[in-house]
Amino acid sequence: xxxxxxxxxxxxxxxxPPERVWRALTDPDRLARWLMPxxxxxxxxxxxxxxxxxxxxxxxxxxxxxxxxxxxxxxxLRISWAGGGLLRTTVTWRLVAEGRGTRLFLDHExxxxxxxxxxxxxxxxxxxxxxxxxxxxxxxxxxx
Amino acid sequence: xxxxxxxxxxxxxxxxxxRLLLDxxxxxxxxxAHFQMRRPSVSEHLRLLxxxxxxxxxxxxxxxxxxxxxxxxxxxxxxxxxxxxxxxSRLRGLRALLDDESQxxxxxxxxxxxxxxxxxx
Numbered sequence: 001x002x003x004x005x006x007x008x009x010x011x012x013x014x015x016x017p018p019e020r021v022w023r024a025l026t027d028p029d030r031l032a033r034w035l036m037p038x039x040x041x042x043x044x045x046x047x048x049x050x051x052x053x054x055x056x057x058x059x060x061x062x063x064x065x066x067x068x069x070x071x072x073x074x075x076x077l078r079i080s081w082a083g084g085g086l087l088r089t090t091v092t093w094r095l096v097a098e099g100r101g102t103r104l105f106l107d108h109e110x111x112x113x114x115x116x117x118x119x120x121x122x123x124x125x126x127x128x129x130x131x132x133x134x135x136x137x138x139x140x141x142x143x144x
Numbered sequence: 145x146x147x148x149x150x151x152x153x154x155x156x157x158x159x160x161x162x163r164l165l166l167d168x169x170x171x172x173x174x175x176x177a178h179f180q181m182r183r184p185s186v187s188e189h190l191r192l193l194x195x196x197x198x199x200x201x202x203x204x205x206x207x208x209x210x211x212x213x214x215x216x217x218x219x220x221x222x223x224x225x226x227x228x229x230x231x232x233s234r235l236r237g238l239r240a241l242l243d244d245e246s247q248x249x250x251x252x253x254x255x256x257x258x259x260x261x262x263x264x265x
Contacts, residue, residue: 034237114154
């Protein structure tokens, strides 16, 4: 039962070939468009940051410090992920060709439910993201 | 969510107790038999689990049975939900980016094949 407490595992079918998905994961400009602005480089050992808006009232100052840990072209990318109360977690992307597309597996591991700071940070972050999403939703609705 | 739940989960012995209770309610004595430690230590672990709302104690005849409180565990399990929501929304963004790129590609390849014809006509 410890497993679901320390990791997030998601997978998604994308109707696009692995090489396109890989490019979206590893090209800094594309990565910025769907994840966060960054100074990523596809090179094991490269340290970089994702930068986004801080979440008010939380530990999250908008910076996620990362390092490229493992690269298998078009198959696997693993980075470390620290920030917003998380000291060191890892994010692993795995790409598996499926039919005419790609199944993308995302494993975010190393959460520590016994660390009160982390639990608090996530709780605040949860509220922050919800608020952020609501604001965006309101903005979109206002445009109509 | 009270952090004492997580403090309760911090101990391997207490996680082991919960794991044993996943199979069904058990009397305190049977739980204690699984551990090397002294009976009062096991009782102390059970007390902490009870205080955290992760287990409950019910009497049945001469025995005290311990039950898992599933609702509380689900609440604990969901502590990563904010991060999961974050990733799900980002994955939607990734899919949108890839879809956009495909459409652009399709448009430009259509333009390539149409243009010469337009020049001919």
